[in-house]
Amino acid sequence: MKSRQAKVGAAPGTMVHVGERMADKTSLRVVTYNAAEVKTWPLRDSAEGIAESIGQGITWINVDGLHQVDVVTALGREFNLSALVLEDILNTDHRPKLEVHDDFLFIVVKMLVPEPARDSFRVEQLSLILGDTYLLSFQESERDVFDAVRQRITIGKGRIRQSGPDYLAYALLDAVVDNYFLVLESISTELEHLEEALLTAPGPSDLHRFHSLRREAILLRRIIWPVREALAGMTRDDSPLIKPETRVFFRDVHDHAVQAMDIVESLRDLASSLLELHLSRNSQRMNETIKVLTLIATIFIPLTFIAGVYGMNFEFMPELRWSWGYPLVLLFMLGVAVTMLLYFKRKHWL
Amino acid sequence: MKSRQAKVGAAPGTMVHVGERMADKTSLRVVTYNAAEVKTWPLRDSAEGIAESIGQGITWINVDGLHQVDVVTALGREFNLSALVLEDILNTDHRPKLEVHDDFLFIVVKMLVPEPARDSFRVEQLSLILGDTYLLSFQESERDVFDAVRQRITIGKGRIRQSGPDYLAYALLDAVVDNYFLVLESISTELEHLEEALLTAPGPSDLHRFHSLRREAILLRRIIWPVREALAGMTRDDSPLIKPETRVFFRDVHDHAVQAMDIVESLRDLASSLLELHLSRNSQRMNETIKVLTLIATIFIPLTFIAGVYGMNFEFMPELRWSWGYPLVLLFMLGVAVTMLLYFKRKHWL
Amino acid sequence: MKSRQAKVGAAPGTMVHVGERMADKTSLRVVTYNAAEVKTWPLRDSAEGIAESIGQGITWINVDGLHQVDVVTALGREFNLSALVLEDILNTDHRPKLEVHDDFLFIVVKMLVPEPARDSFRVEQLSLILGDTYLLSFQESERDVFDAVRQRITIGKGRIRQSGPDYLAYALLDAVVDNYFLVLESISTELEHLEEALLTAPGPSDLHRFHSLRREAILLRRIIWPVREALAGMTRDDSPLIKPETRVFFRDVHDHAVQAMDIVESLRDLASSLLELHLSRNSQRMNETIKVLTLIATIFIPLTFIAGVYGMNFEFMPELRWSWGYPLVLLFMLGVAVTMLLYFKRKHWL
Amino acid sequence: MKSRQAKVGAAPGTMVHVGERMADKTSLRVVTYNAAEVKTWPLRDSAEGIAESIGQGITWINVDGLHQVDVVTALGREFNLSALVLEDILNTDHRPKLEVHDDFLFIVVKMLVPEPARDSFRVEQLSLILGDTYLLSFQESERDVFDAVRQRITIGKGRIRQSGPDYLAYALLDAVVDNYFLVLESISTELEHLEEALLTAPGPSDLHRFHSLRREAILLRRIIWPVREALAGMTRDDSPLIKPETRVFFRDVHDHAVQAMDIVESLRDLASSLLELHLSRNSQRMNETIKVLTLIATIFIPLTFIAGVYGMNFEFMPELRWSWGYPLVLLFMLGVAVTMLLYFKRKHWL
Amino acid sequence: MKSRQAKVGAAPGTMVHVGERMADKTSLRVVTYNAAEVKTWPLRDSAEGIAESIGQGITWINVDGLHQVDVVTALGREFNLSALVLEDILNTDHRPKLEVHDDFLFIVVKMLVPEPARDSFRVEQLSLILGDTYLLSFQESERDVFDAVRQRITIGKGRIRQSGPDYLAYALLDAVVDNYFLVLESISTELEHLEEALLTAPGPSDLHRFHSLRREAILLRRIIWPVREALAGMTRDDSPLIKPETRVFFRDVHDHAVQAMDIVESLRDLASSLLELHLSRNSQRMNETIKVLTLIATIFIPLTFIAGVYGMNFEFMPELRWSWGYPLVLLFMLGVAVTMLLYFKRKHWL
DSSP states (O other), X not given: OTTHHHHTTOOTTOOOOBSOOOSXXXXXXXXXXXXXOEEEOOOBSOOTTHHHHOOSSEEEEEEEOOOOHHHHHHHHHHTTOOHHHHHHHHBTTOOOEEEEOSSOEEEEEEEEXXXXXXXXXXXXXEEEEEOSSEEEEEESSSOOSOXXXXXXXXXXXXXXXXXXXXXXXXXXXXHHHHHHHHHHHHHHHHHHHHHHHHHHSOOHHHHHHHHHHHHHHHHHHHHHHHHHHHHHHHHHOOXXXXXXXXXXXXXXXXXXXXXXXXXXXXHHHHHHHHHHHHHHHHHHHHHHHHXXXXXXXXXXXXXXXXXXXXXXXXXXXXXXXXXXXXHHHHHHHHHHHHHHHHHHHHTTOO | OTTHHHHTTOOTTOOOOBSOOOSSSOEEEEEEEOSSOEEEOOOBSOOTTHHHHOOSSEEEEEEEOOOOHHHHHHHHHHTTOOHHHXXXXXXXXXXXXXXXXXXXXXXXXXXXXXXXXXXXXXXXXXXXXXXXXXXXXXXXXXXXXXXXXXXXXXXXXXXXXXXXXXXXXXXXXXXXXXXXXXXXXXXXXHHHHHHHHHHHSOOHHHHHHHHHHHHHHHHHHHHHHHHHHHHHHXXXXXXXXXXXXXXXXXHHXXXXXXXXXXXXXXXXXXXXXXXXXXXXXXXXXXXXXXXXXXXXXXXXXXXXXXXXXXXOOOSOOGGGGOTTHHHHHHHHHHHHHHHHHHHHHHTXXX | OTTHHHHTTOOTTOOOOBSOOOSSSOEEEEEEEOSSOEEEOOOBSOOTTHHHHOOSSXXXXXXEOOOOHHXXXXXXXXXXXXXXXXXXXXXXXXXXXXXXXXXXXXXXXXXXXXXXXXXXXXXXEEEEXXXXXXXXXXXXXXXXXXXXXXXXXXXXXXXXXXXXXXXXXXXXXXXXXXXXXXXXXXXXXXXXXXXXXXXXSOOHHHXXXXXXXXXXXXXXXXXXXXXXXXXXXXXXXXXXXSOHHHHHHHHHHHHHHHHHHHHHHHHXXXXXXXXXXXXXHHHHHHHHHHHHHHHHHHHHHHHHHHHHXXXXXXXXXXXXXXXXXXXXXXXXXXXXXXXXXXXXHHTTOO | OTTHHHHTTOOTTOOOOBSOOOSSSOEEEEEEEOSSOEEEOOXXXXXXXXXXXXXXXXXXXXXXXXXXXXXXXXXXXXTTOOHHHHHHHHBTTOOOEEEEOSSOEEEXXXXXXXXXXXXXXXXXXXXXXXXXXXXXXXESSSOOSOHHHHHHHHHTOTTTTTSOHHHHHHHHHHHHHHHHHHHHHHHHHHHHHHHHHHHHSOOHHHHHHHHHHHHHHHHHHHHHHHHHHHHHHHHHOOOTTSOHHHHHHXXXXXXXXXXXXXXXXXXXXXXXXXXXXXXXXXXXXXXXXXXXXXXXXXXXXXXXXXXXXXXXXXXXXXXXXXXXXXXXXXXXXXXXXXXXXXXXHHTTOO | OTTHHHHTTOOTTOOOOBSOOOSSSOEEEEEEEOSSOEEEOOOBSOOTTHHHHOOSSEEEEEEEOOOOHHHHHHHHHHTTOOHHHHHHHHBTTOOOEEEEOSSOEEEEEEXXXXXXXXXXXXXXXXXXXXXXXXXXXXXXXXXXXXHHHHHHHHHTXXXXXXXXXXXXXXXXXXXXXXXXXXXXXXXXXXHHHHHHHHHHSOOHHHHHHHHHHHHHHHHHHHHHXXXXXXXXXXXXXXXXXXXXXXXXXXXXXXXXXXXXXXXXXXXXXXXXXHHHHHHHHHHHHHHHXXXXXXXXXXXXXXXXXXXXXXXXXXXXXXXXXXXXXXXXHHHHHHHHHHXXXXXXXXXXXX
């Protein structure tokens, strides 16, 4: 939320990059293809004249890194994107959504990029502009989850080369949503490990891990819920930009988003149940500890008192002179201890 | 979620079996029947030419085990199933749903197979393809809950032999949902046992069993909710594949799913209430224990101190020489103890 | 849920009584009436020919006890009830609902029969078949809440004799819903008693009563919610079986069901609030107890230690020989105690 | 809920007063007015012939006290109210609602009458019958919140005298809803006081006050929610009894009810947050107390043991004869104490 | 809620300022502009004749301070605002809403004005009257978040000078909603700080800060939810006062309000999770403390008892005379301590 302050009261369409800088520089990867051939263009730094230079067929322009605002706006001008759309693309904090414009669809979703090193994941925004013959994708860094899609285009596997940019958009969104499951799976595994740890030998760091899992679940919920809505919009929407035969694929990816949402909810429920269980266990253990303390203290404190009495140095304490005084006191102490034990037995504390 | 990783970015319709392997091999059980006769075909390993070889009447093809992807896809080709449908059938992780296609309905539900040994149940996916004269059912292992249905077909009891594949689909779904009640019933019984255990003599393993019950309830909720939705879709849908006279039966099974959902919610509420009760009891018991400890300690610690004072070895301690010193001290101690007891009495601690 | 197992996979319309047997035998009470006269028929064991023998006017057939499946099904045949309807009538576990059939309405609700002895209530299912000139009511035992309605028919008070079976159905449902309020009222009173008990002198049995109250609230919620839905259906439905002038009465009973639901929700909220309050009180009390223990222990343990030091038997302990040793030590002890007390004062523990 | 029992199974329209008796006797206050003049009639005990005796203009009949059932029903007969409506008016337990009849609207809401003595409020039912030229209002006692409205009629301030009975109904409902804010405000203030009390010096009575605040919030929620619904109905409804120019006023009072509901929800959330905070504070304080106890006990108990050892009376204890025995033991004790303190320091307990 | 009491029963349109007085006096800032020029009028105290004196183009009249009721009503008369609208403007307690009138739209929202000194924010009401050529804005003090908008008008940047008052209204609302994010951001940062504080070294003041954060979140929820609704109304509404080309901007600001709501919900969830974590940590720490206490007490109390026994002064205690008595007792004590330690080891307490 770095640049938020700068935007308050600013004119709409004020081009400000909101978010962290994740790439060295903003660069464009262009691929044009049709059923017959694929052409991968060299990496570019500038969007000048890109709209004319691309020929027939489908064009996919992928933008990595959004901090060079001028490159992004230049590309926007080439494809007649409105200032509001460009502003939303540059605001990497944006809520996932679908906007239907006259000659393109504007889709904002979130990619989850797993970070095995930190045992966590990073959230990146992916914005798609789906036109009649082109697809523009804007992402925050070079890392993405689209390698398999690129390969499918290159080797022409499946129907991707025969279909339009709507199918390409589907392929990208499908990769994004499929990736959610990998993250959910790792959270689920982590939760199971934590469950074991919490129930057998809980340490303070376990609770910390637990809290960060819940934080992740809250974040995922906030991300997946609107993504689901946006995808639902694409299955319902009657824009001519999505062909009827592609619509069934969007329904499929929407199904997956719904299932991801289900899993997030289950994880939340499981986490709550687990925490309650942990608290119950804790209170049970504390109860036991206190019982042991009470037992020992309640038996020995009176005995120590008796010993203390006969340790007093009064001159006139007749018991001290009796030959049977010592054994009698020991017997009396034994009696007290046994009585106490019997009392606890009856209270079911032993 | 084993094969999830392989699917990220893969083309739709990439045939991958997602899930555990539960059967030795994939085999097909074929039954054809009409009002007059029933024909049970021998067990088959391959789907080659199966569509032609089946004759008039209703055909039910049941597939056990989904890991041999080629057998399943061959059967799919015979009945013109699209790649997306086959992919969903093979993904045993799929969310229950109803899909209306042009010439068939595609239904995904979950079967609960009780496992008495583990005092739990296993979840298996059941996919149904309901065509005009055929029903395909795909399940993960040979074990299922359809023996009674098979018998009804064989002996021709009820209207099953007079009706179409829609009625057969109903019969299968009804068996699936009826089975939910058996599982819910056993969970309910288990919860009652736990209630007694937790309230009389709670042990750590009780809490563990409690947690696994809640986990089961969360899972059931995730399963039954979309099953209910799918069944609601079948009562609403005006597809010609479900005959008007069968629709009332689907309404019946939908009613049962709604009731199962109600019971799951009640179980969750009961479990929450029980846990809160358990925590209250625990805190009450701890309170009592601490009270006993406090009582004993508060009475004897001051007395022990007094005894300690007169156990000091100072040469000039005049009290030690008094003839009445000892009984006076004992009396004083008694006074302190009685005062303390009266104080506790007034505080309602006794 | 006794006979559930038998029903898995069974053909729909398999007549099995699900539930407890509550009556000695299944018997029929028949009343026919019109504005002019009332005829109460003798108690019958069989439904043979009952449809023909009844004449003009309105007929109310009340069935007590459902375990004699043949009697119920015979009656069903007389009035052309479908197998699915009969199956639902016999399943006393059924969810409340309204089903609109071509020539009758089928209503399932739950009666609450207070059991003062157990300080609780019993749930019984009431199924109504509302035809154009007849009303069939099926209940599990002879006990019901309809005595006042019977009287109104007999003495012809109000409009009941002038109206059709729809008004009779209303009268029965109104009695059922009015009875909910008696149960809710007694739960409410019990909750108030518990509140007092929990807040003044909580015992373990209070918590148990509390838990069973919550269990009852959960049950009531599960019952009243769908009853409300079914009644809403009757106010909305445009079936000719409910005359326009009766519809306003159904709206009235629906209003009552909504209010009953409101009360159940309030009871749940109150119970939650009460439990939280109880836990707060408990934790506060425990805190106080522990404070007293800490106070006494923290003051006397150091003093006892000092006494212990001068109780040691070393030969060379110069203090023991001082004339002022004893009073000085006593003074020192006093000083330690006062310091401690002042410290606690500053900590606001006193 | 006194007379509930009497009503179970009773015919609809059975006139029974349900609720507490709050007025000495049932009396009628009649006001007729038009733009030109106002006529206040003497207080009446009976409704006989009231409909004819009132002339032109708008008539407002206010009934105070509902326990004299005959007076209320007589009035009802004068204005052709149906038995069901009269029954609902007499049942002061009724849920707020709007009923559209052919020639009048029937509105039930709840008045909150603040009771400063008990630091609480009383709930009274207000029923309105809005006809084309008259408004009937039924309330449980003479106390109401309508004095300002009466004054506005008398002095002819604002548009009240120029408008119809719909505007009068609005004026009354507006006064009722405005009064909710006074009650909400006092609850809000009380909650703030409690917050301070709970966080600085909580006593058992605070918790009790807290619980009764929550109970009030639950009650208010149950009251305001349906009042809001009823008012929403009046803004939506296209009955000719509410003139288009008055509808905007009903929208205004509906807005206020929505806001009152918002405040109730916020109060509930605040109360929950507060209780959680209180429990956290409590657990933190208990933790501190236990730490102090543990510290003192852990330091002095071992020391006391050492002193006890050298207080033993064995004849052969060489240390007792050493000249340096005493100081060495004291040094050793000091060492133990310091070690303990360092250990606690490292554990961050000090 | 100061003047609430005065309003109960008052005629609608009774002009009373509800709320705190935040400005010295009520003053009007008038700006008229069109594409060609901007005219800023001198500050005025009175609204007399303001409607005529303003010429062609767009007029924005901003009112600062609402306590001088006569100034506000005079302005209202100039622009023909109804009494109800003026009343709502003066009631700074009002719920955010959109009202569609015949010749203007009436919008009420809340501004959040950050107060860095108190580390908090202040809520102020902003009311907008959007006419065909004018925009009236009413705010409680001179401080606002519109400086950037004023500058855009002055320097003619962006399309603001080319557009109508609807665009100006959008610009103001956008500034208001953008400002929400600044407040949310600071709450989010504060929560993170608290998280660290609570998890490492919690103090009582942390909990207090935590509670005030939750209180702020509850307040924000109550504010943003209806603002979102009002903005949704503006995107849906087909009033001619909002031009089609401006509607897309309102959709944009609505999107932002939805996202702000999402963030509020996440903050609530995070806060809940954090508090639960804190309680878990606390209970875990208490458990550890009690364990240490129990360990020490359980080991040394029995030893002290033994020492006490041999400190008794009986004349006939044969052990005291044995040469090996002392070392044997020490050995025995060691044995007891070791046994205890082994027992705790086995219990996994060490």
